[in-house]
Structures are given as C-alpha cells and as structure tokens.
Amino acid sequence: MHRFANPAQFNRLADAILPWAIGAMVLLFAAGLYTAFFASPPDYQQGESVRVMYIHAPAAWMAMFIYMVMAVASFTALVWRHPLALLAGRATAPLGAMFTALALLTGMLWGKPMWGTYWVWDGRLTSVLILFFLYLGYMALWQSVEDEEKAGRAASILALVGVVNIPIIKFSVDWWSTLHQPASVIRLDGPTIDGSMLLPLLLMAAAYQAYFIVVFLWRMKLEINRRKLAVARQAMMHAPVGAE
C-alpha cells in the first residue's frame, strides 16, 4: 500500500486508469439512462414515476459507499499516517455529499406523487439526512483548522465516529416499519425485483461508480498538485536572497 504513498507514482497510476474510467463512464451512463428512461417497462403501480428510482437508489448506495471509502481513508490516515489517505478523504467528501443530496432530492420528487408528501420523518429519510450533515461537518472541520495536517486528522476522527450511522441507515427500514420500502436488491435471499428493472438499476449504479472513480482521481491529482505548489511556494519564500 505504501507503494502508492509516492505522489508521482500515484499520478502515473491515475493517468493510466483515467482514460479507461472516462470511457466506461460515458458508455455506462448512455446505456443506463437509455434503459432507465426508454427501454424498461413502467411499473404496474407506480407508472412512469418508477424511473426516478433508477437515479435515486444507486445515488443512495453511493452516498453510503463513499462514506465507507472516506472512513477507510480516515482510518488509514490516522493509524498508518499514510500521506495520501488524508487527501483521499478530502477528495471523497464533496462527492459523497453530492450523491446524498441527489438521493434526498430525487426521493422527495418521487415521494410527492407516490406518498403525497415531499418529506416524512421516517427512519431511512432521517438517517440519510444525518449522513448529509456528517459530510457537511467533515468538510467544515477541514476548512476551519489552519494547519492542514491537523485539520485532516481531526476530520478523520469525526468521520470514524460517524460510521455508527451507516448500519442505522441500512437497517432503518427493517427496524422502523414506516413509509420507505425495505431493500429489494441487496438482500440475503437475492433480489426480489424484476429483471427488466434490475438491469437499468445496475447499469446506473455502475455508471455512478465510474463517475466516482473519474472525479475522485481528478480531485486527488488536484490535491497533490496543490500540495506541490504550496511546498514550492514555501521553498521560494524561504530561499536565501540572491539564490535564483
């Protein structure tokens, strides 16, 4: 793992992956959006509104997945002092917040015609809202401490404390039987969803994953270059007069 601690090596790896990831992302989004909006049947109960689900459910999975990535990065940063792990956590947080917001917003838009209300305080909605707040808190903490190293490690501690929320989100629909439906894809006895609807769902999930990889690598490269710039600037400021 420490092989990738070298930023130059990481950059090379990222440059090798990026073209493939971008290609996969474009293809998956095209296929996913086409099947979601045109090549899949309307639901017998929900009608066309079911198509919101293809945007909504994968976004919600990503919201949790990215939090776990952030938590693992935080753990790695705190325990092994891995230099890139702090940057990785920082790079993931806005993406996670974005997917969480997307899941919340599409859920609200779906909820209005289906449940008759944009928002209910049920277990799933509430715990996802808390997830959104945790992302905001993580980013706020990064922003507020001047020393970047310390800011990152403080934010990492917060990220690890917030992991408690992830199982609550996952099992909230089983613990509190409320408006949000229970899992129909990721469950022990296999998916209970029809194949014609499962396909666009999985394609969209894969497209989101590809998007995450692309933007994550971009943001990592950006962070590394920003770091390099800061170091170079500092070196220039502290260089003896006439050294140029």
Next chain:
Amino acid sequence: MSAGQQTSMVSVFTAIVRRDVRLAWSQGGGSLLALGFFLIAVSLFPFGVGPAPQVLARIAPGVIWVVALMAAVISIDRLFQADFEDGSLDDLMLAPLGTFGMVTAKVLAHWLSTTLPLAIMAPALGVLMNLPDGAYATLIASLLIGTPALSLIGSVGAALTVAVRRGGVLMLLLILPLYVPTLIFGVGAVDAAVSLTDPLPHLALLGATTLIAAVVGLFASTAALKLAME
C-alpha cells in the same frame, strides 16, 4: 503497578472531577447558565405555540428533550477550552492519569455538574409544559439514562474544536447530528409513557446509545485532544 500508584491515580481522578465540578459552579462557570437557558428556553414555547394545555402536553417531551440537548451543547464547548487557553491542559495530560483518564474525569464532571442537574430540574419544566402526571417518572429516567450520552458525545466535539477560534458554532454542527439517536429514544420513552404504553424498550435502546457513546466517545475525544496538543 503498585498499590500506592493505584491510589494516587484514583486521587488524581477524583481531584480532577472535584476541580471541574467546583469550577463549573463557581463564578464564571457554565452550569448555572445552562440551567437558566434550560428554564427560559422551555418557557418560551407556551408563548410561541399558545398556552392551550393539550398542545403543550403533546409537545412537552420533545421540547424538554431538545432544549436539554441545546443546554448540554452550549455548556460543553468550554470542556477543554478554558484549560487549553491557560495552559493547564498540558499539565493535566502529563499527569500520571494519562489523557484517557483525564478525559473520562472531565466528562464525568460535566455530567455531574451540568447535564445531571438538567435531569433533576426537568420535572419542574414538565409542570410548566403541562406534562401528563403518569410521565414524570419516565421523563426523569430517560434523562438520567440519556444525559451521560450528551456529555460523552459533546466531549468529542469539544476536543475536535479545542484549538479552533470561534469553534462553538462548528461544534454545534458536528455534534447535533450525533445527538439524534439519543433524542429519538429519549423522546420515544416519554411519549410512550404519555400514551400509556410500555416505555421500557425505548429506555433500553437509550441505554444502548449511551453505552456506545461511552465506548466511541471517550476514545475519539482522547485521540482528538492528543492531536490538538501536538
């Protein structure tokens, strides 16, 4: 570890607890402020929603719990900060007790001095809010079980923001979301008592939340404090 060392650890621990409790209640301490806030903020609600007894009874458990939460939060941002500013935090961390023991002592002191009095004062506010007679025992029980979690989770926020200038608002942002499970089960218990159902499951879950907060909170605060003092 010899018996003598162990006694000295215990005496350091109790010394920190006593010192913090005394400071919290002395001139410039935060406990009276928190209690005053608790009283005034709750008594604003009858003005806000109108004095109709049924309405007040319906919202009483929630209002009392939410305001207790706020009172805990506004008092806890000084948990480490005052000692950080005058430098005594360094001494406390170097004491034979270690950082973890010191954090535990300070959290215990915050609970004894500030959040426990909130629980004791709550019945009086229940009267103001027209809480049904059968719910008082559960209100006190839920606050007794839940308030340690407020101090424990709050200490994480206090430790994370100890070196941040104007960290108070940031701390609110960090810890209020983490208070939600405590709030849900605390209010759930009192609501159950109001509607004459069994509050015990809620109290058990509340206890579980507090225990998780104890395990996660103390370690996280210790780590955060060590980080800030580097």
